[in-house]
Amino acid sequence: MERLTHERKSGMKTGYWSPNKKQELVDRLAMYEDREDAKDTNVPGKWIPCNERLPEVNIPVLAQWGIYYSGENRIEILYLNEFGRWHGDLGEPNGKVIAWMPLPTPYEKGE
The missing domain is CATH 2.30.30 (SH3 type barrels.)
Known part of the structure; x- marks a missing residue:
């Protein structure tokens, strides 16, 4: 999976940033949320x-x-x-x- 965020370490700020568009990040988050909510039997770990x-x-x-x-x-x-x-x-x-x-x-x- 391609990482969308990159670690930021400067003298003043730490955390993560993204050179990508905001919409791409939102779409990726939605994909994970949909997968979590789905009753997909192919997702290991779900009873x-x-x-x-x-x-x-x-x-x-x-x-x-x-x-x-x-x-x-x-x-x-x-x-x-x-x-x-x-x-x-x-x-x-x-x-x-x-x-x-x-x-x-x-x-x-x-x-």
Whole structure:
């Protein structure tokens, strides 16, 4: 991403300044605000409540679920099958899945 602001260090002032037009800065800020407000499932780090939307079938996601008998929360990789049941490496969770988020893209050498 191209940086729009530059650090200013003079004897009297410190902070940031921009040689670019004000509108370009405003447009960039709006882009970030729109992304933050969006319910985009491709943005890592945003939990999506199950009562709002469920993930695609058979796609692994990071899921948070509450254990029935203790109320403790767990987080693990699960997927929703075609019958609407959650599964993971250890089988079905013994609780209710509360929210989920997409997994990040895998690391690639050179990143």
